Amino acid sequence: MTAVAHETHGVPDAHDAHDGHAAPPTNTGVSNEKLAMWAFLGSECLLFGALISTYFLYRGRSVVGPSPKQIYDIPYTSVSSFVLLMSSLTMVLALSAIQRGDQRRLRIWLLATAMLGTTFIGGQVYEFTSFVHEGLTLKTNLFGSSFFVLTGFHGAHVTLGIVMLLSLANMSFRGKIPQAKAEVVEIVGLYWHFVDVVWIVLFTVVYLIPSPGLHGHIGP
Amino acid sequence: MSTETTAPSTEPGEHGEHGEPAEHGLHPTEATYIRVAVILAAITAVEVGVSYIKRLGAGGPPILLILAAIKFAMVAAYFMHLKFDHNWLRRLFVTGIVLAGFIYVIVFLMFGVFQNRIHA
Numbered sequence: 001m002t003a004v005a006h007e008t009h010g011v012p013d014a015h016d017a018h019d020g021h022a023a024p025p026t027n028t029g030v031s032n033e034k035l036a037m038w039a040f041l042g043s044e045c046l047l048f049g050a051l052i053s054t055y056f057l058y059r060g061r062s063v064v065g066p067s068p069k070q071i072y073d074i075p076y077t078s079v080s081s082f083v084l085l086m087s088s089l090t091m092v093l094a095l096s097a098i099q100r101g102d103q104r105r106l107r108i109w110l111l112a113t114a115m116l117g118t119t120f121i122g123g124q125v126y127e128f129t130s131f132v133h134e135g136l137t138l139k140t141n142l143f144g145s146s147f148f149v150l151t152g153f154h155g156a157h158v159t160l161g162i163v164m165l166l167s168l169a170n171m172s173f174r175g176k177i178p179q180a181k182a183e184v185v186e187i188v189g190l191y192w193h194f195v196d197v198v199w200i201v202l203f204t205v206v207y208l209i210p211s212p213g214l215h216g217h218i219g220p
Numbered sequence: 221m222s223t224e225t226t227a228p229s230t231e232p233g234e235h236g237e238h239g240e241p242a243e244h245g246l247h248p249t250e251a252t253y254i255r256v257a258v259i260l261a262a263i264t265a266v267e268v269g270v271s272y273i274k275r276l277g278a279g280g281p282p283i284l285l286i287l288a289a290i291k292f293a294m295v296a297a298y299f300m301h302l303k304f305d306h307n308w309l310r311r312l313f314v315t316g317i318v319l320a321g322f323i324y325v326i327v328f329l330m331f332g333v334f335q336n337r338i339h340a
Contacts, residue, residue, distance in 0.1 A: 030306045038309045042316025049320030057331055078268045082261060089257040092299045096250050186301075193300045197292050204288035208271040209281045 037187045041194045048198050051153055052205060055146040060212030062141035068211040071134050073127070080123040081203045084158075087116035088196045091165075091189045101179035107172050110185075113192065114165040117158055124155045147206065154202060157195045164188045246304050256298045263291050 024031035094109035128148070136144045168188055171177050177184060248256075267287050270280060297303035302310050328334060 028306070028308050030308050035308065035312070038312040042312045042319075045313075045316035045320045046323070049324050053324040053327055056328070057333065074268065074271065078264065082264060085260050085264060086257065088295060088299050089253060092253050093250060096247070096253070099247070190300055193295055196299075197295050200288055200291045200295065204267065204284050208267060208284050210271075 031183060033187055034183060034190075037190050041190065044194060044198075048153070048201075051146075051150045052201065055150050055206065058142040058146040062143045064141050066134055066136050066140075068143060068147075068206075071131055071136055072207055073130075074207060076123070076127070077203065077207050080120055080127075081199060083116050083123070084120045084196055084199050087113045087120070088193050090116060091192045095182065095185050095189050098177060098179060098182040098185050103172060103175075103177075106177070106185070107169055110165050110169040110172065114162050114169065117162045117165065117192075121155060121158055121162070124151065124158075128152075143211075150206065151202065154195065154198055157198070161188075161192045161195055164191065247301055248298055248304070253298065256294055260291055260294060263287050 024034075026032060026035075028035060090109045090112040094106050094113060097103075097105035097109055128151075131144075136147075138145055138148045165188065168177065168185060171184075267284055270276065270283055270287070273280065276283065296313070302313065
């Protein structure tokens with residue numbers, strides 16, 4: 001992609017840099033970094049699609065317990081889901097703050113998002129620990145294998161997102177995220193919202209939709 | 221729902237290099253974000269409630285999937301700005317989702333999931 005957009009419109013770079021929203025100098029009109037993040041997120045759909053499909057294929061095929069009905073704590077997981085959902089709000093408020101050039105609110109919302117993400121991961125660690133104590137491990141049955149791999153992969157993504165958020169907050173404290181670089185926050189935000197939408201699907205498919213018991217039929 | 225926007229990237233009435241409308245790059249206000257979050261929280265509460273209604277039987281999972289799809293679309297449209305950003309981005313993401321759906325429906329067909337029987 002070549003730098004042509006600004007030349008075509010004759011818009012000076014310095015003017016566009018003010019709102020952090022300027023049309024970038026690429027043929028597509030979208031910055032390469034943002035386009036790359038969206039392409040990455042598109043490929044992540046395939047990764048999580050594979051994991052969700054595997055979970056579906058193994059549903060109800062376990063020959064030994066415990067089964068999902070025996071160990072799920074829906075109210076507890078609902079609270080975790082709510083926490084992750086609200087972290088998307090704080091993330092988008094952080095983006096809104098940097099687009100206005102408000103560094104203080106940017107840091108507040110970034111740290112709030114990281115804190116909510118850490119709360120979600122803490123809840124997942126607690127859930128995993130309680131499941132292991134109840135006899136469900138990665139090797140217990142097909143449900144255990146597919147459940148831990150699917151939700152564990154999501155948890156790893158959330159953890160990576162928390163690292164990115166804390167790195168952004170650190171950069172902000174050192175004055176390295178000026179208003180003109182708001183897109184950096186937007187790109188990290190895209191990743192964060194993606195892990196949220198994946199959890200929206202997982203929460204419904206894994207937890208809320210009733211699973212057949214042991215020896216049941218596969219599929220929804 | 222209100223979709224008032226802030227931080228315009230182009231002058232009013234201006235069109236991009238590819239003839240895209242000038243609305244690309246406009247983002248919702250914080251009030252809109254908060255309204256979306258409240259709606260998402262309410263849908264989540266409804267989802268949990270629906271999951272406890274045993275009378276729905278086989279009708280429960282489709283309702284839950286529709287509610288999840290609404291939440292997914294709202295986060296993608298408003299928080300990820302797909303509704304306001306360039307069409308390129310929407311196409312990339314939708315391509316990933318459609319491709320994933322297509323591939324895994326084929327996998328399900330191969331495993332006989334829709335025939336509701338277990339393969340060895």
